[in-house]
Amino acid sequence: xxxxxxxxxxxxxxxxxxxxxxxxxxxxxxxxxxxxxxxxxxxxxxxxxxxxxxxxxxxxxxxxxxxxxxxxxxxxxxxxxxxxxxxxxxxxxxxxxxxxxxxxxxxxxxxxxxxxxxxxxxxxxxxxxxxxxxxxxxxxxxxxxxxxxxxxxxxxxxxxxxxxxxxxxxxxxxxxxxxxxxxxxxxxxxxxxxxxxxxxxxxxxxxxxxxxxxxxxxxxxxxxxxxxxxxxxxxxxxxxxxxxxxxxxxxxxxxxxxxxx
Amino acid sequence: xxxxxxxxxxxxxxxxxxxxxxxxxxxxxxxxxxxxxxxxxxxxxxxxxxxxxxxxxxxxxxxxxxxxxxxxxxxxxxxxxxxxxxxxxxxxxxxxxxxxxxxxxxxxxxxxxxxxxxxxxxxxxxxxxxxxxxxxxxxxxxxxxxxxxxxxxxxxxxxxxxxxxxxxxxxxxxxxxxxxxxxxxxxxxxxxxxxxxxxxxxxxxxxxxxxxxxxxxxxxxxxxxxxxxxxxxxxxxxxxxxxxxxxxxxxxxxxxxxxxxxxxxxxxxxxxxxxxxxxx
Numbered sequence: 001x002x003x004x005x006x007x008x009x010x011x012x013x014x015x016x017x018x019x020x021x022x023x024x025x026x027x028x029x030x031x032x033x034x035x036x037x038x039x040x041x042x043x044x045x046x047x048x049x050x051x052x053x054x055x056x057x058x059x060x061x062x063x064x065x066x067x068x069x070x071x072x073x074x075x076x077x078x079x080x081x082x083x084x085x086x087x088x089x090x091x092x093x094x095x096x097x098x099x100x101x102x103x104x105x106x107x108x109x110x111x112x113x114x115x116x117x118x119x120x121x122x123x124x125x126x127x128x129x130x131x132x133x134x135x136x137x138x139x140x141x142x143x144x145x146x147x148x149x150x151x152x153x154x155x156x157x158x159x160x161x162x163x164x165x166x167x168x169x170x171x172x173x174x175x176x177x178x179x180x181x182x183x184x185x186x187x188x189x190x191x192x193x194x195x196x197x198x199x200x201x202x203x204x205x206x207x208x209x210x211x212x213x214x215x216x217x218x219x220x221x222x223x224x225x226x227x228x229x230x231x232x233x234x235x236x237x238x239x240x241x242x243x244x245x246x247x248x249x250x251x252x253x254x255x256x257x258x259x260x261x
Numbered sequence: 262x263x264x265x266x267x268x269x270x271x272x273x274x275x276x277x278x279x280x281x282x283x284x285x286x287x288x289x290x291x292x293x294x295x296x297x298x299x300x301x302x303x304x305x306x307x308x309x310x311x312x313x314x315x316x317x318x319x320x321x322x323x324x325x326x327x328x329x330x331x332x333x334x335x336x337x338x339x340x341x342x343x344x345x346x347x348x349x350x351x352x353x354x355x356x357x358x359x360x361x362x363x364x365x366x367x368x369x370x371x372x373x374x375x376x377x378x379x380x381x382x383x384x385x386x387x388x389x390x391x392x393x394x395x396x397x398x399x400x401x402x403x404x405x406x407x408x409x410x411x412x413x414x415x416x417x418x419x420x421x422x423x424x425x426x427x428x429x430x431x432x433x434x435x436x437x438x439x440x441x442x443x444x445x446x447x448x449x450x451x452x453x454x455x456x457x458x459x460x461x462x463x464x465x466x467x468x469x470x471x472x473x474x475x476x477x478x479x480x481x482x483x484x485x486x487x488x489x490x491x492x493x494x495x496x497x498x499x500x501x502x503x504x505x506x507x508x509x510x511x512x513x514x515x516x517x518x519x520x521x522x523x524x525x526x527x528x529x530x531x532x533x534x535x536x537x538x539x540x541x
Binding site for chain 1: 436439442445446450455459461536
């Protein structure tokens with residue numbers, strides 16, 4: 001038998017409780033997904049389809065009402081230290097410097113002993129923030145704060161990385177630069193990544209595989225492999241003929257789910 | 262037409278003197294000059310009212326007499342220092358106790374929701390009422406010494422700290438908590454790294470309000486029954502119809518309160534430097 005996938009969800013079901021006697025909201029319906037180790041799997045879908053909710057379930061922040069989450073073949077309940085999570089929102093501690101923020105996961109796991117200072121420093125250097133160790137988050141630009149969050153994520157040394165629209169709130173240029181940086185770093189490390197985005201171009205350009213979720217209740221509607229060679233550069237990828245084909249195919253399926261509200 | 266620099270305005274003899282002076286001043290210096298003008302105006306009016314015979318010295322004293330009394334109390338005889346020390350001692354001990362107990366109680370109520378639900382009306386009742394009304398009770402129980410002043414000063418500050426700490430815990434950003442949770446941080450780690458630091462601004466603003474309350478509480482209790490303290494001095498002076506003594510004591514209190522408030526602002530600015538410029 002081949003090795004168990006790094007992350008698998010089986011028959012995931014989730015409802016959000018009714019508000020003011022309304023019907024309960026069916027958020028996830030029989031979601032099945034297996035992500036093999038080392039794969040960068042991107043997940044697209046219309047807004048409100050439950051993409052982020054699925055990440056929250058995998059991270060252990062929300063218990064599923066049906067089905068299960070398996071991490072390397074073992075059932076996972078609650079917070080799992082092998083999983084790192086980069087939220088859509090800025091979740092840096094505002095009262096801690098960039099350096100202290102990057103060191104936080106090491107302290108949380110009790111690994112903040114000798115050598116941790118070096119690794120926090122080298123991680124900040126890796127994301128291009130050498131010299132900004134003592135800066136507070138408010139003194140950094142939006143792009144720089146994302147870089148600190150990326151360094152903090154890596155400090156945890158997760159085997160599985162969940163990313164919820166990490167570059168969603170950035171301007172176009174900063175987004176492009178951070179996507180390039182992210183690819184450069186990921187292509188060296190090759191962790192398993194579940195990357196949620198509403199940007200189809202980003203999903204195809206970064207991913208080994210694009211998974212499409214339907215409008216609520218969220219189900220897996222489509223699954224495409226992206227065979228473009230690595231290392232990739234965003235600018236080259238966009239001109240690749242496979243990129244255009246995939247974009248048209250996935251968009252054809254995605255636009256059926258997007259309703260004008 | 263070109264725009265003149267401050268220097269050009271200041272040196273141009275054709276510009277009216279008032280505008281030339283204004284151009285020479287930095288905004289900070291200008292503010293202090295304006296305040297000086299206001300002070301001279303207030304003191305002048307006060308002195309003028311007495312000299313014009315509109316009110317006698319018996320009712321409102323006179324700036325010169327108040328100044329002479331301050332020199333006597335602060336320098337010549339120096340008797341004010343004993344009273345001030347007594348008042349500040351009550352405030353320091355009472356406020357410290359109130360802060361510590363207030364923070365701990367706020368954290369306890371935020372942690373045990375049932376307890377909060379049970380005690381909420383009692384806390385709000387004590388918080389909303391004029392707490393100085395409890396002063397006679399504390400004097401009855403603890404006597405006219407410093408103990409009753411300490412307890413009242415602490416009691417009035419306690420509720421502000423309790424309510425602010427509670428609000429601070431309830432306003433912790435849940436996304437920050439989740440982020441640190443997913444790092445594998447324990448409950449204690451979360452409290453230490455997320456909950457307490459995000460309460461700090463709340464606790465500091467509670468402390469600044471609590472400081473003003475404590476000072477009021479201590480002075481009020483001294484006015485009711487005491488053997489020394491600035492409050493006692495005010496009450497004794499008024500009993501002797503010594504308006505000058507009352508004004509001199511009040512001035513000392515005002516200056517001390519302003520100084521303490523400024524000190525707190527500086528401390529806040531330093532502790533909250535991660536927030537950048539804060540309007541206080």
